[in-house]
Amino acid sequence: MNKVNLRPTTTMFPLPVMLITCVDGSGKPNIITLAWVGMVNSDPPMVSISIRPSRYSHGLVKASQEFVVNIPSKEMIRKVDLCGVVSGRDVDKFSETGLTPIPAAEVSSPLIEECPINLECKVRKIIPLGSHDLFIGEIVAIHIEDTVLKEKGRVDIAKALPVAYCAGAHEYWSMGKKLGWYGYSKGKL
Amino acid sequence: MNKVNLRPTTTMFPLPVMLITCVDGSGKPNIITLAWVGMVNSDPPMVSISIRPSRYSHGLVKASQEFVVNIPSKEMIRKVDLCGVVSGRDVDKFSETGLTPIPAAEVSSPLIEECPINLECKVRKIIPLGSHDLFIGEIVAIHIEDTVLKEKGRVDIAKALPVAYCAGAHEYWSMGKKLGWYGYSKGKL
Numbered sequence: 001m002n003k004v005n006l007r008p009t010t011t012m013f014p015l016p017v018m019l020i021t022c023v024d025g026s027g028k029p030n031i032i033t034l035a036w037v038g039m040v041n042s043d044p045p046m047v048s049i050s051i052r053p054s055r056y057s058h059g060l061v062k063a064s065q066e067f068v069v070n071i072p073s074k075e076m077i078r079k080v081d082l083c084g085v086v087s088g089r090d091v092d093k094f095s096e097t098g099l100t101p102i103p104a105a106e107v108s109s110p111l112i113e114e115c116p117i118n119l120e121c122k123v124r125k126i127i128p129l130g131s132h133d134l135f136i137g138e139i140v141a142i143h144i145e146d147t148v149l150k151e152k153g154r155v156d157i158a159k160a161l162p163v164a165y166c167a168g169a170h171e172y173w174s175m176g177k178k179l180g181w182y183g184y185s186k187g188k189l
Numbered sequence: 190m191n192k193v194n195l196r197p198t199t200t201m202f203p204l205p206v207m208l209i210t211c212v213d214g215s216g217k218p219n220i221i222t223l224a225w226v227g228m229v230n231s232d233p234p235m236v237s238i239s240i241r242p243s244r245y246s247h248g249l250v251k252a253s254q255e256f257v258v259n260i261p262s263k264e265m266i267r268k269v270d271l272c273g274v275v276s277g278r279d280v281d282k283f284s285e286t287g288l289t290p291i292p293a294a295e296v297s298s299p300l301i302e303e304c305p306i307n308l309e310c311k312v313r314k315i316i317p318l319g320s321h322d323l324f325i326g327e328i329v330a331i332h333i334e335d336t337v338l339k340e341k342g343r344v345d346i347a348k349a350l351p352v353a354y355c356a357g358a359h360e361y362w363s364m365g366k367k368l369g370w371y372g373y374s375k376g377k378l
Contacts, residue, residue, distance in 0.1 A: 038227025041318040174365035
């Protein structure tokens with residue numbers, strides 16, 4: 001084993017790659033693709049998303065204090081990439097991608113119909129960190145496509161087909177095989 | 190398409206599943222497996238990890254103001270699960286798993302030699318959220334096994350073989366195939 005000591009960079013994988021929806025003051029929706037996203041709290045369930053202040057969606061989420069996390073499937077990957085590289089200031093990303101906005105239950109931002117899982121979030125904290133502001137959102141409603149649901153309300157990953165972003169490689173990857181489940185080792189090798 | 194509206198739960202995938210190392214006041218190291226982990230800032234590079242205050246590692250990270258994020262490979266999955274279900278109060282997880290602590294460059298917490306990537310972090314903020322406290326760590330040094338490095342300092346994901354945790358399914362998954370790279374759509378479908 002030979003470890004190389006490198007300068008600090010954003011190196012972590014796999015990361016969730018998510019389509020975040022938000023709305024402007026008139027209710028016009030936008031989409032931004034983010035991978036600086038994570039679960040941060042279990043009770044209540046909270047997610048974090050980091051957005052650069054220069055991005056169009058930053059102002060929308062800050063003003064509306066809400067957003068929706070839409071989990072895309074791998075067949076949407078080109079649309080996922082597109083929504084990360086063009087700006088909602090210049091392009092209507094719903095028109096451009098053909099993705100379908102449908103009403104949410106608790107927030108004004110739309111769900112993306114084609115995404116099998118949608119998490120409606122209300123902003124609880126905003127923490128400036130430097131290049132990005134960290135928005136902490138409490139999940140207030142979840143929508144799951146019935147075709148990806150299994151017993152006990154669990155998601156069938158082999159049907160949801162989520163995508164990972166591998167920062168440090170700049171690549172999108174699909175899921176491979178199930179390796180185990182939380183607690184399967186029962187604390188023994 | 191038929192979406193089912195469910196009560197809010199921690200549903201998101203794929204999430205990074207990471208071995209976090211920390212030390213007590215005497216320098217004795219511990220390992221905790223976490224999936225509530227993410228990249229949160231690009232400049233400077235910062236990660237977040239969420240830990241329940243009841244966990245042994247919570248007090249260690251809070252007191253030392255540092256930790257290391259070690260990215261495991263899929264062949265380590267049973268050890269990864271074990272380090273998430275037993276407590277460092279009861280078990281020496283390095284002895285139990287046979288994983289090897291080696292000195293870091295900038296912090297007292299050790300690197301795990303068997304993990305191909307190690308991110309040394311210093312705590313910059315602690316944000317209580319409810320069940321968990323969110324620790325924001327600035328990456329101060331990175332170590333990468335030379336066998337997983339490609340050109341331009343990028344990581345070869347097909348060699349690093351990272352693992353995802355799928356919250357909402359309670360499952361660990363391997364990576365499948367490369368689907369594309371950031372910007373490959375050039376903003377066009």
